[in-house]
Amino acid sequence: MGTRRDVGSTDLARLDAARLGREFAAGSEGSLEAIYKDVAGLVYTLAARALGDEHEAEDVTQQTFVSAWKARATFDPARGELRGWVVGIARKRIADALDKRRREVRNVDAVSALSGPEATVDAELENVLLAYELEQLGPPRNTIMAMAFLDGHTHDHIADQLDMPLGTVKSHIRRSLIALRDRMEVSDVAS
Amino acid sequence: MSHLDDDVLAMLALGDPVASHEREHAATCDECARQVAEISRTRAGLESLAQTGGLLAPPPAVWEAISSQVRRGDGADELAARRERTRRSTSPWMVGVAAAAGLVIGGVGVATLVNGAEAAREQVAVAPLTNLETEQDAGVARVELRADGSQVLVLETEYEPIDGAALEVWLIDENVEGMISLGFLTSGSETFVIPAGFDVTAYPIVDVSVEPFDGDPTHSGQSVTRGVLDA
Numbered sequence: 001m002g003t004r005r006d007v008g009s010t011d012l013a014r015l016d017a018a019r020l021g022r023e024f025a026a027g028s029e030g031s032l033e034a035i036y037k038d039v040a041g042l043v044y045t046l047a048a049r050a051l052g053d054e055h056e057a058e059d060v061t062q063q064t065f066v067s068a069w070k071a072r073a074t075f076d077p078a079r080g081e082l083r084g085w086v087v088g089i090a091r092k093r094i095a096d097a098l099d100k101r102r103r104e105v106r107n108v109d110a111v112s113a114l115s116g117p118e119a120t121v122d123a124e125l126e127n128v129l130l131a132y133e134l135e136q137l138g139p140p141r142n143t144i145m146a147m148a149f150l151d152g153h154t155h156d157h158i159a160d161q162l163d164m165p166l167g168t169v170k171s172h173i174r175r176s177l178i179a180l181r182d183r184m185e186v187s188d189v190a191s
Numbered sequence: 192m193s194h195l196d197d198d199v200l201a202m203l204a205l206g207d208p209v210a211s212h213e214r215e216h217a218a219t220c221d222e223c224a225r226q227v228a229e230i231s232r233t234r235a236g237l238e239s240l241a242q243t244g245g246l247l248a249p250p251p252a253v254w255e256a257i258s259s260q261v262r263r264g265d266g267a268d269e270l271a272a273r274r275e276r277t278r279r280s281t282s283p284w285m286v287g288v289a290a291a292a293g294l295v296i297g298g299v300g301v302a303t304l305v306n307g308a309e310a311a312r313e314q315v316a317v318a319p320l321t322n323l324e325t326e327q328d329a330g331v332a333r334v335e336l337r338a339d340g341s342q343v344l345v346l347e348t349e350y351e352p353i354d355g356a357a358l359e360v361w362l363i364d365e366n367v368e369g370m371i372s373l374g375f376l377t378s379g380s381e382t383f384v385i386p387a388g389f390d391v392t393a394y395p396i397v398d399v400s401v402e403p404f405d406g407d408p409t410h411s412g413q414s415v416t417r418g419v420l421d422a
């Protein structure tokens with residue numbers, strides 16, 4: 001078994017991300033929809049987890065993308081990926097929503113015992129990011145990894161279901177694991 | 192010997208069997224041990240997804256709300272920003288000239304305010320209006336063609352008098368570069384004559400702004416109601 005790196009699709013994805021960032025900053029038509037398709041699930045899931053309320057999560061998702069579009073001229077493609085910038089706006093919005101909720105709660109003593117809103121968001125962020133990166137793996141790896149880790153199926157069962165040799169399933173899992181480690185490492189989203 | 196390759200590192204992190212010399216290397220090499228620890232951390236993260244679940248998708252209504260809000264409200268900030276730029280870059284002399292020009296335009300707007308009861312009209316374009324603060328429906332603006340060939344803008348919208356300021360009605364182009372004042376709103380239902388030869392399609396944004404009585408004839412940047420004419 002060689003040490004061939006899976007560079008092709010990752011490099012293409014980075015080029016795409018860089019192009020989208022420039023288009024977004026320039027206000028090109030369609031770029032808002034493109035970044036929405038990319039990270040709306042991430043933003044919404046993060047908000048739903050942190051806020052525990054899907055309607056509030058919908059509002060935060062809407063506010064995040066509208067704010068991002070209005071502030072697009074302040075996005076600097078040279079300083080990082082657009083998706084990380086958008087997620088940064090979402091973190092702020094979620095923290096604000098939690099903050100507002102805490103101020104509305106009467107029992108100040110009970111509230112002050114809780115961790116701050118930023119900490120609450122960040123506790124969820126890594127987990128949601130990993131779920132996002134898992135989907136980014138693309139087929140068949142996203143399916144295999146979801147079956148193995150989200151659904152907890154055995155490798156034998158997955159091989160059976162996907163009509164794939166067991167060795168191939170195991171190899172996909174190992175490569176996916178490395179790819180996810182790399183993505184989480186370089187991800188400027190979490191910083 | 193050289194370090195372990197990614198595949199073996201992943202096998203170690205997954206607890207899969209590896210050759211004994213590979214296991215020994217991982218136990219004695221700091222670099223490889225660090226990598227195994229990192230990959231194990233990713234594995235633990237993936238395992239925790241079993242409890243929390245994967246990504247959720249927002250309902251389609253969220254995107255619809257974003258795209259309509261962006262289409263509708265995008266000019267708001269741009270207008271305020273433009274005002275800021277103008278303020279910073281305009282000399283007092285220029286303000287004087289603009290004031291003179293603005294007074295003429297304002298005068299035309301007021302003078303051509305016409306009575307709502309008119310002869311047969313044909314609707315040319317319509318703009319649902321939105322209160323920019325509450326984002327609620329705020330009535331409608333219609334461009335109508337009168338029997339004599341002139342065009343009017345009919346506003347049916349919320350109206351509340353403001354102390355020390357007036358509500359001014361504007362038609363603005365899509366780039367928020369050019370605009371014309373049609374006059375002041377003094378009731379919830381008002382008709383403004385559009386000057387002959389003025390191409391409404393080039394100025395599709397209907398905007399109502401709060402204009403303080405400060406002698407500055409340019410748009411204050413404080414829009415309260417807006418809509419886009421859809422011919």
Ligand SMILES: [Zn+2]
Pocket residue numbers: 193194195216220221222223224
């Ligand atoms: Zn080593």
